[in-house]
Structures are given as structure tokens and as C-alpha cells.
Amino acid sequence: MDQAVNAANLGAAASGLSLWSLFLHAAIVVKLVMIGLVFSSVVVWGIIFDKIVTLRRVNRQAGVFEDKFWSGGSLDDLYETDGAKPVHPLAAVFGAAMGEWRRSSRISGVDLARGGVQERVDRAMNITITREMERLGRWMIFLATIGPVAPFIGLFGTVWGIMHAFGAIAAMHNTNLAVVAPGISEALFATAIGLVTAIPAVIAYNVINNSLSLFEDRMAAFGTEFAAILSRQSEERG
Known part of the structure; x- marks a missing residue:
């Protein structure tokens, strides 16, 4: 009789399970896994939002700068307004090259057409491009890591939860579905959170990484x- 009442109560509880109740009734280890995955998901979406806004901004700024650059105005004037204190990556590349070229032009007797000057200008631009791409690509390693790792973290929580659920089932000596279902649901919830965290991270990494490559090009x-x-x-000067 008592077993029948317990089974009925568990069945009623199982039918009313919510995501919050799944979390509350999970084992402590599973709770920690869920909290970690939810926190990682928040960070992932923060990175996605930041990268989308940043890439749109730098591409828009690059377009405006290129219009100025190809307008036929003085390079020295453009350097003073945009290159000396650059506020976006393309202006930084221009400023690095123009600054190196102007420093070389002040040296008495230097042939500006000589390969050494050209090499220094190219090196200044390459270093600047690398530095700007490192800055733009900050936190991308987190997306690259959390994408493949999150499902396994969720799976660990699921395995631990199932072990905990089976232990509880054995203690109750009852294999009724109403007894089994809540514990299994709590365990599987960890895997679901892992997938919800991983899928946006993988998609975002591929899309953002492609956009970064295009901007680097x-x-x-x-x-x-x-x-x-x-x-x-x-x-011409030579």
C-alpha cells in the first residue's frame, strides 16, 4: 500500500517536472555541471554579440577610411588626421607604414627606393596586421574550446546523474517508470544544456573566424x- 502511494506521488511529481525543478532535484555534482555550462553559455553569447558589433564597426570604419584614401588627397594630411593616432585597424596599418616611410625620408642621403626601406615598411605593416588581428580575435579560443568540450561536460553530468538515480532506485527497491523517470530526466538535462552551449559556440566560431579572415585579407x-x-x-623622388 505504501509503495503504491509513493509511486502515485512520484508519478504526480514527474508529470509536473519543470526545468527549474530538474535543476533543484539534481545531485550536487550535476548542479555544478549545469551551473558551469549555463555560465559558459552566457559568456559564449557575450562573445558572439561583441564580435558581431566589433566586426561591423571596423568594416564600416575601413570603408570610410578607404574612401578618404582613394579620394586623391594628400597622404601626409591623411596621416595627420587618421594615421598618427589610429582608432581602427586599417588606419593603424596605414599609420605604421606611413610613419616608417616618413622617418626614412628624414634621414639624409637615404634612397627611398632602396629595398631596405621597402622591407621596413612591409614589416611595419605586417606586424601591425598581426597585432590588430590578435586584438580582434581575442576570446575566439574560448569559442573554439567550449564548442567541442561542452557536450562532454554535459555527458559527464548525465552519467553522474544516472549513477545517482540508479542508486536511489536500488535503495527504494522500485523500478517503476514513475520512480526512474525523474532521476533520468535530471541527468539528461545536463546533456541538453551542454548541447545548447556547444551548438552556438561552434556555429559562431566558424562564422566569426571566416569574417576575421576576410578582414585580414x-x-x-x-x-x-x-x-x-x-x-x-x-x-619619383629618387
């Missing part, structure tokens, strides 16, 4: 074109 192409312009001006 854009900076490299600008650097190549600007280096050619400086080389021509050096030959």
Missing part, C-alpha cells in the same frame, strides 16, 4: 596597394 590587400604607392613615390 582586406587589410593585407590594402597594405600591398599602399606599399606599391609608396614605392612609386620613392622612385
Whole structure:
């Protein structure tokens, strides 16, 4: 009789399970796994939002700067307004190259068309591109890590929860579905959270990484074109 009442109560509890109740009734280890995954999910979405906003901004700023650059105005004037104290990556590339070229031009007797100057300008731009890409790619390693790892963390919580549930079932000496279901549901909830955390991280990493690669190519192409312009001006001065 008591077993029948307990089974009925457990069945009623199982039918009314919510996500919050699944969390509350989970084992402490499973709770810690869930909390860690939820926190990771919040960080993932924060990174996604930050990268989307940042990439849109730098691409828009790069477009405005390129319009100024190709407008035919003075490179020295553009350096003073945008390159000396750059506020976006493309201006930083321009400022690094232009600054190196201007420093070389002040040295008495230096042939600006000589390969050494060109190499220093190219090196300055490459270093700047690398530094700017490292800054833009900050926290991408977190997305790359949490994507493949989160499902396994959730699976660990599930395995632990199932072990805990089976222990409780053995203690009750009752294998009724109403007894088994709540514990199994709590355990599987950890895997669900792991997948919810991992899927956006994997998709975002691929999309954002592709956008970063395209922007790096854009900076490299600008650097190549600007280096050619400086080389021509050096030959004209020489």
C-alpha cells in the first residue's frame, strides 16, 4: 500500500517536472555541471554579440577610411588626421607604414627606393596586421574550446546523474517508470544544456573566424596597394 502511494506521488511529481525543478532535484555534482555550462553559455553569447558589433564597426570604419584614401588627397594630411593616432585597424596599418616611410625620408642621403626601406615598411605593416588581428580575435579560443568540450561536460553530468538515480532506485527497491523517470530526466538535462552551449559556440566560431579572415585579407590587400604607392613615390623622388 505504501509503495503504491509513493509511486502515485512520484508519478504526480514527474508529470509536473519543470526545468527549474530538474535543476533543484539534481545531485550536487550535476548542479555544478549545469551551473558551469549555463555560465559558459552566457559568456559564449557575450562573445558572439561583441564580435558581431566589433566586426561591423571596423568594416564600416575601413570603408570610410578607404574612401578618404582613394579620394586623391594628400597622404601626409591623411596621416595627420587618421594615421598618427589610429582608432581602427586599417588606419593603424596605414599609420605604421606611413610613419616608417616618413622617418626614412628624414634621414639624409637615404634612397627611398632602396629595398631596405621597402622591407621596413612591409614589416611595419605586417606586424601591425598581426597585432590588430590578435586584438580582434581575442576570446575566439574560448569559442573554439567550449564548442567541442561542452557536450562532454554535459555527458559527464548525465552519467553522474544516472549513477545517482540508479542508486536511489536500488535503495527504494522500485523500478517503476514513475520512480526512474525523474532521476533520468535530471541527468539528461545536463546533456541538453551542454548541447545548447556547444551548438552556438561552434556555429559562431566558424562564422566569426571566416569574417576575421576576410578582414585580414582586406587589410593585407590594402597594405600591398599602399606599399606599391609608396614605392612609386620613392622612385619619383629618387
